[in-house]
Amino acid sequence: MGGGPVWSQDRAAVERQFQTWLNRDIWPEAQRAGVSPRTFEAAFDGVQLNWKLPDLVPPGSAPKPPKKQRQAEFGSPGKYFNRGSVDGATSVGKQMARRHKSVLDRVARQTGVPWRIILAIWGRESAYGRVAIPHDAFEVLGTKAFMSTRAGYFREELIAALQIAEAGHAPARAMKSSWAGALGQPQFMPSNYLKYARDGDGDGHADIWSSEADTIASIGAYLQRHGWQTGRDWGFEVHVPDAVSCTLEGPDQGRSIAEWAELGITRVSGRPFPKHELQGEGYLLFPAGRHGPAFVVTPNFYVLKDYNMSDLYALFVGHVGDRIQFGVGDFSASWGAVGGLLRSDVAAMQRVLESQGHDVGGADGLAGFKTRRSIGRWQEARGDAATCFPDPTIKAALVR
Template sequence: MIDRLSRLCLALLVLVLALAAAPVRAASLDAGFRAFLDGEIWPAARAEGVPRSVFDAAFRGVSPNTKLPDLVLPGGKNTVAEINFQSEFKSGADYLSERAIAPNVATARRLRARHGDLLASIERRYGVPAPIILAIWGRESAFGAAKIPMNAFEVLATKAYLSRRKEMFRQELIAALKIVADGHLKVSEMKSSWAGALGQPQFMPTKFLQFAVDFDGDGRRDIWNSVPDTLASIANYLKAAGWQTGRDWGFEAAIPAQVSCRGEGPDQAFRIADLVEAGVSRVSGRPFPGNELAATGHLLFPAGRHGPSFVATPNFYVIKEYNNSDLYALFVGHLADRILGVGPLQSGWKKTARLTRGDVFRMQEKLVARGLDVGAVDGLAGFKTRRSIGEAEAKLGLPETCWPSKTLAERL
């Protein structure tokens, strides 16, 4: 009885001490944050022509938002969250389900009819097809209907101070200050996503400064309220990223086992005619378009051998410049096809063992230790990680799936 009381008292003491220390830690974090803003961000902003009045207004009442993902708090390890918060890097079966796609198709078709002349004018100027523009608009902000409630300066400043990608977010924070200083928006109107992206096209601040356009001719690059500016800005972004007019984004394909999944990626190109000769075909049964046969394409296995596979064109990777996720680019490309009347994806997504982002992170570390190139060690199964998994599977005598598995994790 006495032992139990002693343990209970000790536990209560630990809790009281932890609660007492929490305000001290918060105050210390706030003080460091303020010193960071004044000592590092203000000099950089001033050098870019940002007035002190804009700087002060932007950060009045702002403190670090430690609820944001991918932060490294003082004294913490530079690692990744066990659970992945970003839908673009989760389950392809969910992200590309009919439940997710079908409502967007119906809305996009209505908007295509409503804005037909505008979209035709944008397509003539930038060379990007209207269905691709509409698909990005729908994915990014539900065609302008999504609520974007967060304080952009709180988000960007927190990430500039505490995220794993501090330098990137410092550049975005300075760009956000310039947007206000240039008169595009008031400080109170700078609302963003949890990642700091702005407006209906969800541009990061540096992308706004580079690619936002005034297509309606009112003197403002208004991606918050103007449909013409929003849609033209999306097209301008894709054109600048290298969109090839006249080419498709890609094709769902049946890729036989003798064509290795280790051959995927934008850095490995094949003549599409050669892929056809090797046994690759479209799942629709239709031939590849004649203009595509002589051009180069890329193998794409977004779920390794456990899901649909594709022959992607360079335009697929242009869409990835907008959002560096295979599933995002597939959503945009497939939605664009559906707007034109193409049916659902024909290949299914097989169920696999659920691994956390932390599990994949640790697997990547082991693959790197074996001399394999996984790209970034970030807990995300991108194309370099997938094909390195295929190489490891081949060396260990496992079936080549090019997808993270508990079996491979145990063998590594």
């Protein structure tokens, strides 16, 4: 085959290669992992390549150049907290809190993870099981393991999915996933299922597709195993005085919450920080730099990020959980109208900052905390007030 674009490939020939690869390459590895012929055959019965999935590189073809993408991080981060998403996750979450009170209380006692946090993750991942999970897991994982830009990763996940089917937790044809291969209501990748899925209803199986109790127990186990600190909150929205620079953001610049309070940082609620939190470590978080709400977060915030590596995701979960249990309102500070940049714009800024000695966490086009504070340090070095978030004016000054 030639090296042309994806859609010029002879699909029938690639399909034949796929079936040969399954039998000659994947089956021996699956067999070594304890998968029976019956399970393997059931998993791939009728399965063909899904050519609609993203990031495919069929044999003999060159990867297509990446498209420029707009992402929520680079519009106003406030878009992530749109009215419908926040209110929907909150209102249904309150219903689920009443419906599953006994299971939620039990899992919270067992894991130390507050039930409101478990609910908020469940709501964000699958709208409490109401979002359709449409794809056949073996079609998705087989396609991506055979011809994606991360084939090695998906090969491991494919073997893990076969082990799940072998254990009888779900029939092969009932294993539904997202387009990325994430399974069930908590959206676990198969390897995470093997580590963290739990039987919450006592029937002997961890059914994260149709059992709400199993879903609740599995999310709690995941967070517990990732280091959730019992008794600590996830964080607090705060007022940060102008004299405290946004360049102090980040999990590597922690101080005790008492020390942050001594610098004049206060909760927007007007209440003092809880006494039991004062000696614990906290970290500044400016998800939109000085253009939006600010927070002091705890190590538990970064446990939430282990579930999905996004500041906005972790913030959404913490915020919605608080709304469900405590009835809190919107953030006190508004989100500024920042954004209008492409990922490639941010990457160009990162490369310039790197050339000047800043640690931006890699020129990946993602405006994480290292990039945000590097922008702030660059601004301060110029004698400007730090805003710590990429915008067109900063790009024009940096990238010439």
